[in-house]
Amino acid sequence: MNPVLSDLQRSDLNHVWHPCSQMKDYEEFPPIVIKSGKGIYLYDENGKEYIDAVSSWWVNLFGHANERINTALANQASQLEHVIFANFTHKPAVLLAEKLAEITPEGLTKVFFADNGSSAIEIALKMSFQYHIQNNKPNKKRFLALTDAYHGETLGALSLGGVGLYNEIFQPLLLNTVRAQGPDCFRCPFNEEPSSCSTPCISFIEEKLIQHHEELAAVIVEPLIQAAAGMKMYPPGYLNKLKQLCLQYDIHLIADEVAVGFGRTGTMFACEQAGITPDFMCLSKGLTGGYLPLSAVMTTDDVYNAFYDEYETMKAFFHSHSYTGNPLACRVALEVLRIFEDEPYIEEIQKKGAYMQELASKVFNHQPYIGEYRQTGLVGAIELVKDKATKEPFPSGERIGYKIYRIALEKGLLLRPLGNVLYFMPPYVISKEEIKRMIHITNEAIQQFFKNSQADSVMQEV
Secondary structure (H helix, E strand, O other): OOOOOOOOHHHHOOOOOOOOOOOHHHHHHOOOOEEEEEEEEEEOOOOEEEEEEEEEHOOOOOOOOOOOHHHHHHHOOOOOOOOOOOOOOOOOHHHHHHHHHHHHHHHHHHHEEEEEEOHHHHHHHEEEEEEHHHHHOOOEEEEEEEEOOOOOOOOOHHHHHOOOOHHHHHHHHOOOEEEEEOOOOOOOOOOHHHHOOOOOOHHHHHHHHHHHHHEEEEEEEEEOOOOOOOOOOOOHHHHHHHHHHHHOOOOOEEEEOOOOOOOOOOOOOHHHHOOOOOEEEOHHHHHOOOOOOOOEEEOOOHHHHHHOOOOOHHOOOOOOOOOOHHHHHHHHHHHHOOOOOOOOOOHHHHHHHHHHHHHHHHHHHOOOOEEEEEEEOEEEEEEEEEEOOOEOOOOHHHHHHHHHHHHHHHHEEEEEOEEEEEOOOOOOOHHHHHHHHHHHHHHHHHHHHHHHHHHHHHHHHH
């Protein structure tokens, strides 16, 4: 049965190619037209309300239509919308760079602006490679990444990814990345408990560094949470040991905090929990509170100085984007950081996170098809399994997460699944009552799906 389409839905299906989607699915389940948003809620063209439990792909921090950010954006738009950023600058970019250098881990003093997370990763890769060339280490031209990593979808960033769904078909086009087994606390090969883990899995990456360190420019890692992998979470001690190994083998450490920066893990930046300063920190998503595309690569004086010379030496970093340092985006990002300064959101994240973890653990951990509920900061993940005892996953072709996502949407909750993992990453303005409602609807959707599945199985047997 074909759904009844609105004019906008019909026009969308005629012209728009959506990301991470099999467009044929949309013929049976058309795109939902969102008309407005306020706080944690989205409202479609028919007035239906949805809790935005995934912060619209992890970008929204302080709610939709935030009045402070709206005002800052409008004021900036009336003054300067954009200007070339080569040989020109402007107040929002200068103040933002200054503030980022102040709040990021000590030693990250230089800021290179771009417009999205993938671009930030590309910049860090290129900077690291060129740094080693200009320091007479031409053999250092490869990168090491973890299994199940995700760092973006431009070709350089995609080369680092370990989630086959995104990069397998493009392998002939990609960089020759060194791959090391990453941490997997849910299916730990060492049978360590997360609460007392000594991170023996660092041995996997150490073996690769011993073998390849002379040709490696940098190691890249998603600190504390491998997001697109299914919100795989691991302890800060892993990062601390990795930093020491990078120092030992003269290899840069790139911290991809695109998804986890700006409070997601319970601290302003995930690297803080390990007490480390990476050589590069890539930031985006929450940087503008979900308003405009912007990213930043933070790096050190040591890296910067390797590029600082007379023009004739050609040591400059020749990389640019038309919208580098866009004044609108920089002014919005500056307002986001001022909100963090003016209001105790980090404390709120920790308090709300503790409440969410206690409630979600009670609701989900005893259920037969939930292998684990795990959480870091205000990021929670439900891993669905076919067999709880063996942790056997459901076959990806069954699309269990997607089917539960659709049920939840009917109930007014936006959960964007990662395979067999459902996750919460709500805006920080969510209340405890709304957290409770979010968990309640998720549980209803899970129960409804498995109840229907069991009924279908019985009917097939009959």
